[in-house]
Amino acid sequence: MTRWVMIADLRRCVGCQTCTAACKHTNATPPEVQWRRVLDMEVGEYPAVKRVFVPVGCMHCADPPCMHVCPSTATRRRADGIVTIDYDLCIGCGYCAVACPYQARYKTDKASFAYGDTPMENEAAMFDPKRLGVATKCTFCSDRVDAGLARGLKPGVDPEATPACVNSCIAGALHFGDKEDPQSNVSKLLDENEHFRMHEELGTDPGFYYLWDKTVKEGYERGGGGK
Amino acid sequence: MSYGPRPWIQLHWDARAALNFILGGTGSGFILFAAFVPLSPHQSQAALLIGLALVAAGLTAVWIETGRKLRAVHVFFNPMTSWMTRESFVALALFASGTATLWTGAPQLAVLTAAIAVGFIYCQGRILRASKGIPAWREPTITWLIFWTAVAEGAGLFLIFSALAGVPVPTPVGGGLVLAVVARGVAWSAYRRRVEADLVPKARTALELAGKQLYQLGAIVPLALLVTGGALSSFATGAAVLAGIAALGAGWRFKFVLVMRAAYNQGFALPHVPVRGGRK
Numbered sequence: 361m362t363r364w365v366m367i368a369d370l371r372r373c374v375g376c377q378t379c380t381a382a383c384k385h386t387n388a389t390p391p392e393v394q395w396r397r398v399l400d401m402e403v404g405e406y407p408a409v410k411r412v413f414v415p416v417g418c419m420h421c422a423d424p425p426c427m428h429v430c431p432s433t434a435t436r437r438r439a440d441g442i443v444t445i446d447y448d449l450c451i452g453c454g455y456c457a458v459a460c461p462y463q464a465r466y467k468t469d470k471a472s473f474a475y476g477d478t479p480m481e482n483e484a485a486m487f488d489p490k491r492l493g494v495a496t497k498c499t500f501c502s503d504r505v506d507a508g509l510a511r512g513l514k515p516g517v518d519p520e521a522t523p524a525c526v527n528s529c530i531a532g533a534l535h536f537g538d539k540e541d542p543q544s545n546v547s548k549l550l551d552e553n554e555h556f557r558m559h560e561e562l563g564t565d566p567g568f569y570y571l572w573d574k575t576v577k578e579g580y581e582r583g584g585g586g587k
Numbered sequence: 588m589s590y591g592p593r594p595w596i597q598l599h600w601d602a603r604a605a606l607n608f609i610l611g612g613t614g615s616g617f618i619l620f621a622a623f624v625p626l627s628p629h630q631s632q633a634a635l636l637i638g639l640a641l642v643a644a645g646l647t648a649v650w651i652e653t654g655r656k657l658r659a660v661h662v663f664f665n666p667m668t669s670w671m672t673r674e675s676f677v678a679l680a681l682f683a684s685g686t687a688t689l690w691t692g693a694p695q696l697a698v699l700t701a702a703i704a705v706g707f708i709y710c711q712g713r714i715l716r717a718s719k720g721i722p723a724w725r726e727p728t729i730t731w732l733i734f735w736t737a738v739a740e741g742a743g744l745f746l747i748f749s750a751l752a753g754v755p756v757p758t759p760v761g762g763g764l765v766l767a768v769v770a771r772g773v774a775w776s777a778y779r780r781r782v783e784a785d786l787v788p789k790a791r792t793a794l795e796l797a798g799k800q801l802y803q804l805g806a807i808v809p810l811a812l813l814v815t816g817g818a819l820s821s822f823a824t825g826a827a828v829l830a831g832i833a834a835l836g837a838g839w840r841f842k843f844v845l846v847m848r849a850a851y852n853q854g855f856a857l858p859h860v861p862v863r864g865g866r867k
Binding site for chain 1: 717863
């Protein structure tokens with residue numbers, strides 16, 4: 361079995377939003393839509409305040425509430441863990457959007473472009489009227505993943521089979537791979553680092569992990585030097 | 588503490604969705620009372636028609652909100668897990684049974700229609716409960732709060748209907764209203780106790796005010812009016828109408844606030860802060 365997951369290393373993310381731009385360019389999402397965005401968060405109490413950049417988007421949950429509530433079966437979960445939306449089935453009721461605890465879903469009723477009424481070249485090329493009036497969200501670039509796999513490439517390793525946001529990350533903060541493969545890049549990262557998932561208490565089993573520290577090894581203390 | 592984008596109010600469901608909960612609940616509650624209160628055949632038919640029309644109006648309002656209206660039939664595709672699909676199927680059954688009741692006038696069918704109306708209210712409660720992204724909705728006790736609110740609204744509307752139809756306040760409706768407003772108050776209390784900690788201050792404030800009105804305007808005022816009407820027979824009809832309006836209005840306001848003012852999302856939170864810097 362395969363489960364595609366994404367990892368964001370919070371120690372590395374610099375909040376440059378290149379992933380956001382890459383996603384928008386690849387998927388030609390409208391101006392008000394960001395399938396991949398990076399939150400700018402302040403954490404802690406003065407004077408011990410830290411600034412943290414947190415990439416968010418669809419978490420491709422193993423138990424996605426959006427799929428359960430969807431009345432049209434437009435939202436489905438593939439065997440490899442990617443949660444998809446069938447634009448031909450979706451009725452645009454918005455139920456999935458209120459069921460998603462990650463605010464990852466969007467619905468736009470009218471076409472809009474970055475610079476007014478005239479679409480840019482990529483927007484014109486990628487414009488899909490099927491996306492109007494229905495729910496949309498991050499696809500984990502499933503078309504790139506599928507096309508890459510068909511060519512024998514390895515998603516997360518070979519850029520042509522890897523989501524655009526991961527490819528574009530200037531800091532090496534974003535990673536993509538198969539969590540079920542113990543030798544994969546993401547499995548190693550999860551093994552070597554402390555990690556968490558957003559709102560785990562809700563039981564959705566998200567497929568998006570955040571690294572925040574190295575796994576504590578014997579003889580070391582977290583967050584500082586060795587003993 | 589994390590300060591990023593704070594939870595914000597959901598914008599995916601607006602007043603049209605709220606109308607479905609308001610009109611659908613009131614219509615279903617009204618149908619429930621119409622089945623058990625002795626009325627003339629003509630009055631029974633009128634009552635059932637009003638109830639069905641309210642449910643239909645609510646569903647129409649939410650249909651107008653959908654992005655792809657011509658695909659409305661797709662709403663029936665997921666009865667396995669979606670409470671919206673189940674609500675749609677129950678609505679179909681409600682209209683079929685209601686039409687048969689209107690056609691035949693059979694009291695057994697009226698009871699069946701009332702049972703289906705109860706199912707419709709239950710589905711509405713479960714629709715909110717399944718909305719995991721909205722803390723004010725996903726609390727399990729919301730189901731019973733929505734249920735008893737709908738019953739109280741139905742009883743309130745029936746009191747108004749009785750007055751307009753020139754029928755003395757039927758005892759089952761008066762008793763039903765008392766039961767429903769008390770149960771609604773208890774359900775609100777249980778819901779509030781459990782949900783309070785999960786809400787952002789603005790959502791809590793909005794719900795507190797609407798909940799207070801459920802007690803004061805929606806329970807104490809109608810009960811006082813019914814008692815007064817019982818003591819002063821000349822005021823009985825007026826008291827019943829006012830009690831009905833109070834019970835109905837408090838419920839409508841609460842649902843409006845629940846969908847439009849208290850529906851803040853979860854926001855984002857970091858259970859751990861990144862540890863930066865090298866190690867020796």
